Amino acid sequence: MIVIQLNQRQQKIIEIVKENEPITSEQIASMLNVTRATLRSDLAILTMTGILDARPKVGYFYSGINKLNLLGSDMKNKKVEDIMSIPVIAKKDDSLYEVIVNMFLSDVGSIFIIDDDESLCGIVSRKDLLKATIGGADMNKMPIGMIMTRTPNIITVEKEDSVILVAKKIIEHEIDSIPVVENIDDKIKVIGKISKTNITKLFLEIVDN
Incomplete structure (x- = not known):
């Protein structure tokens, strides 16, 4: 499995989404006392890896790390x-x-x-x-x-x-x-x-x- 090291803010975002899904980026930023721009790269990483799922006009959902694990397994098995x-x-x-x-x-x-x-x-x-x-x-x-x-x-x-x-x-x-x-x-x-x-x-x- 490929292990991606998440920073503290990304881990906190995951916790917030788990507890409050669906939740918008504005709400997450407010709870962390930062701007939306500050969160942009963190949210991009979490959605690209499949940990979070983003739905327009609805917000963010927690989808787990199954996609990430699957990607890591596929990569690891390749010669x-x-x-x-x-x-x-x-x-x-x-x-x-x-x-x-x-x-x-x-x-x-x-x-x-x-x-x-x-x-x-x-x-x-x-x-x-x-x-x-x-x-x-x-x-x-x-x-x-x-x-x-x-x-x-x-x-x-x-x-x-x-x-x-x-x-x-x-x-x-x-x-x-x-x-x-x-x-x-x-x-x-x-x-x-x-x-x-x-x-x-x-x-x-x-x-x-």
């Missing part, structure tokens, strides 16, 4: 292989120019770099490419291997890992995407990628359903 997408790959000897073109034609934030054995050896982001070009690097001659982040400093996941684990890694390391890898004959093969976009699409799919 990386369920939502991963095709990775964009370059070879370590490809020029800086070739990788820049590849990145923008593919419209991705990161490209995974492989060696001659097709084993993952690095990763390069838009920020890395920008730094290199601003620094005056010869885009046609410099190999991408010169500026990439190398293993073992690359965050990876496997196809059986949970989506929740991936989301935590993306947030913790402040990265755009993570390569999905598989160890084959002692080589780290890139079999997919998972990004913020993949996770957001999954979230919207679960909510829509």
